[in-house]
Amino acid sequence: MTNMVDAVLLKHALARGMDPKSPSAPQTMYEAVDLLIKNLRGGKLINLDHRDPWLRDFAQKNLAIGITGAKSKSEGLPCYTFVDNGEGQHPDNFENTFLSLSAGNKKSIPFVQGKFNMGSSGVLRYCGRRWYKLIVSRRFDGEGGWGWTLMRRRPGDRDRMPVAEYFVMPGGEIPRFEAPTLYPFHTVERKRYDGVHLTTGTIIKLFDYQVGSRFLSFKGARDALNENLAETILPFRILDLRQKPEPKRGGDRALGVDARPFYGMEFLLLNSHREEDLEGEDDAAGTGKLFVGRFTEPNLGEVTISAVSLKRDLPGWLRPQNSNSRVFHAVNGQVQYKQSRGYISQTCGFPALKDRVVILVDASGLSFAAHNEVWKGDREHISNTQDGEHYLDLVTRTIRESDALRDLQVRIAYEELERAAQAESNALFQKLVDKDPTLAGLLSSRDPSIRVPSGGGGDGGGNGERASYSGEYSPTFLTLDDRSGRGLEVPLNRTRILNATTDVENGYLQRPDNPGRVVLDDALRERFSVREHLRDGRLSIHLTPSGDRVQIGDVVQGRIGLVDEGLPEPVFSSPTEIRIVAEAADDTPKKPSTTDGQPRPRAGGATEAGPTRGLPRCVLLTKDGRSVDGHAVERWPEGFSEHDGGEIVDLGDGEVIYKINYDNAYHLRYRLSQRGAVAREVVTEKYILGMRIMLLGYEHSLRSLRDQAGGGEGLGEFLDDFRRMAARGAASTVLAVAENLPKIVDASSIQEVDAE
Structure with a gap:
């Protein structure tokens, strides 16, 4: 698909008589x-409405993918x-071109993607055991007719190094033929599909392609494409020609062809791929795009990071049981590397966002040398x-420092806590703490709802929300704060921050139409890794x-500027002085606070201080989402069963929500064995209270383990599995303990044992 887009762009350049180099x-x-295809105000499909007829028409005529053969x-x-x-x-x-392994024939063309010669050779090993691949092509000016060849793995001893070979005529000539038009697709009834045809261009067929058993269906x-193309640059049409004809439906479906648009992950999340005659297309899963940050580094180049915030109800391909990937590193839209939910949660410190954002790392601006050094x-x-x-370290730092993600984390955590608190009563747990004050040590100091026996006091304010900010389309001023204006001392081994205020909108540096840029003097860009953040x-x-580009005693004069195409010249700050000093012995980062120096409101609603203790929120899970009096309720997550006990949702900043499976088989069995409604409610309250206590102890132990492991980054991929396993085990035993131990073990039974 990468080379297909290149081919279309090159055709339009050559047709205009333009030298692509x-x-x-x-x-x-x-x-x-x-310039060559359609003015999209920044070349981004995301700028078009998903209903724009150009998308469908262009894809059908220029970029199509057909799927035939096996469905299971x-x-x-x-x-x-x-x-x-x-x-x-x-x-x-x-x-x-098609048959070369190291020609690098597009290396000097700046506007194409496929510069690493991976197109032909990269797919062969996935084309079944025989590596069959058919290539048919005719130059856009018609010269030379249609050429074709068939590639395969050379038959022979499979223990030898594999050799790919291609078919030629006697004398080594590529076979060729003449035809005015080719129709590359046929339906299951072996009828020609007229919707896609070529007079020139390229057809490549991959036989028995091993895309993975999970991805065999349309x-x-x-x-699979969603996860591997952050954006397609140009629109594609995907045709499943394996369908049963449905004459009553008309159009392509009457022929047995299911035709769908594909414009890339970002477009799908923000705009949907819905068309009027399509069924089963979800609405957009995203709620907006955030600028996370940008960095430049002399030895690497420029990288821009953005995030798409997601609704609570994830699309199927992004649900945890289907995909663990949440961070996608892409070059010109093609995903090169993925990182997981655990990376967002543990390494970057945003646990509430692991299923609420997709982070897109645009590494297209890396230098050619860096591309070869960074990617395998x-x-x-x-x-x-x-x-x-x-490169990975700079990406992680840029994400961690993002105020945009930090604000989103606070907002989502607050929303989740509010949902859980709608019908919750902690009266029973308060009685338990009154009986055994040691339990208070396991509770957090935020969201106080449980009174510690030795203390009292009030609660804090705040609701986790930040005041809305509305900026200008282009900046009118840029002012360094007092500290930055006086100059900055930067140790050789540390990072220091130049802070400035401006009046520009939050999306200024990453908007598709007329994006802004940060202007820095060359002396700064050449000597420093630079990470840029703009928020409110x-x-x-x-x-x-x-590295070795600076030494102690260097003094660099510099200033910051902002510019976009709507400005006649950049808006600059006053100059400042950057001084390089000796390495700092200790520079432990402090926890982020709000920009005015005041403590940031906690997601649950209180500031840092509080003499009381907060019990983690509790939500009940029911199979069908039915309500349970006195409790907030959610439907079972996908993949849940009657044997599950629940799950613990980490919202960050010490806040968690316990989701307890009301329809757990052990709970329902004990409940049904009771006579009378009151007795059944007593069993349920014991079950809920017991689960909260056991999960509280487990979470406390887990946090201690993470602290001992220096943050527990190695545990990040498995924390949710550990929590779910702990809840499953607790649910199978908690009522047995609560119901039976008081009857079996009491003072009289212990005295009888002593007497014996």
Whole structure:
């Protein structure tokens, strides 16, 4: 798909007589889209409404993918056919393009993606055991006719190194033929599909393609694409030609073809792919896009990080049981590396966001050298090189520092706590703490609802919400704060921050249409890794000395500026002075606070101090979502059963919610064994209270373990599984203990044992 987009852009450039390698050619893919295809005000499909007819029409004529063959694992493997109305190749040029392994023929073209020669060779090992792949192509000007060849793995001893070979005529010539039009797709009834046809361009068919058993269905195939293309640059059409014809439905479905749009992950999350005649398409899962931050580093280049905030109800392909990926590193839209929910929760410190954001790391601005140092050849992992590790460290720091994500974490945590608190009563737990004050040590100091026997006092204020901020389209001023204006001392081994205030809107640095840029003097860019954050009128520039480019005693004069195409010139701050000093011995980071220096309100509603103790919120889970008097209730999560006890949801900042399975088999069995409504309610209250106590102890133990492990980053991937397992075990025993131990063990029974 990467090379298909390249081919279409190159065709349009060549058709205009443009030299793609010349300085006058577009310098980025987005410039190429605006100039050569359609003016999208920044080259981004996201700027179009999903109902724009151009999207569908262009995809059908230029970029289509057809799926044929097997629909299930028992049937075998499907075939994928990729069709582009692009540049195409002369048959005599096949060996230098489709069939080359190291030519790097697009390296000097700035507006294409496929510069690493992975297109032809990368897919072969997934094309069944025989590696069959068909290539058919005709140059856009029609010269040379249609060329074709069939690739395969050379038959022979499978213990030898595999060799890929391709078919040629006697004498080594690529076979060719003449035809005015090709129709690459046929229906299950072997009828020609007229919806896609080519007079020039390229067709590539992958036989028996191993996409993974989970992705064999049409929905599965699209889910796999969702995770691997953050954006497609140009619109695609995906055709499932394996369907049974339905004449009553008309259109493509009458032919047995299910045709769907595909515009990339970001478009899907924010705009949906819904069309009038399509069924089963979800509405947009995202609620908006946030600017997380940007960094530049002399040895790497520029990287921009954004996030799409998600609704509570995740689309199927993003649910934890289907995908653990939440952070997607992409180059020109193509995902190169993924990081998990645990990375957001534990490493970055935003546990409430692990299922409420998708983070997009746009690494398109890395230098060519950095691309080769950072990514492994499979384009699925990070290289353990110095540059690879430094890149990951800068990404993590930029995410951790983000005020936008921190504010979202507070808001979502507050919303979740409010949902859980709607019908909750802690009277029984208060009695328990009164009887055994040691339990108070397990409770948090926030959201006080439980009175500690030795204390008293009131509660704090705040509701977890920040006042809304509305900025200008373009900045009118940029003012350094007092400390930054007086100059900054930066130790060789530390990071220091230049802070400034401005009046520009939050999305200024990442909006698709006329994005703004931070302007820094070259002397700063060349000597420092620079991380940029803009939130609520506060611009923060994090400066970290870069390797051997600085030394103690260096003094750099610099200023910060903001600029966009709507401004005649940048808006600059006053100059300031950056001084390099000796390494700092200790620079332990402090917990973030609000910009005015006041403690940030806690998600549950109180500030840091509080003489009382907060009991974690409790929500009951029922199979069908039915209500239970006196409690907040949610429907079972997907994959839950009557054997599960519940789960613990970490909201960060010490706040958790206990979700207890009301329809647990052990609880219902004990409940039904009781005579009378009152006795049954007593059993239920024992079950809920007992589960809260046992999970409280487990969570306290888990936090201690994480503290001992220095943050517990290695545990991050498994914490939810551990919590769910603990709840399952607790549910199977808590009522046995609560109901039977008082009857079996009492003072008289112990005295009888002593007497014996």
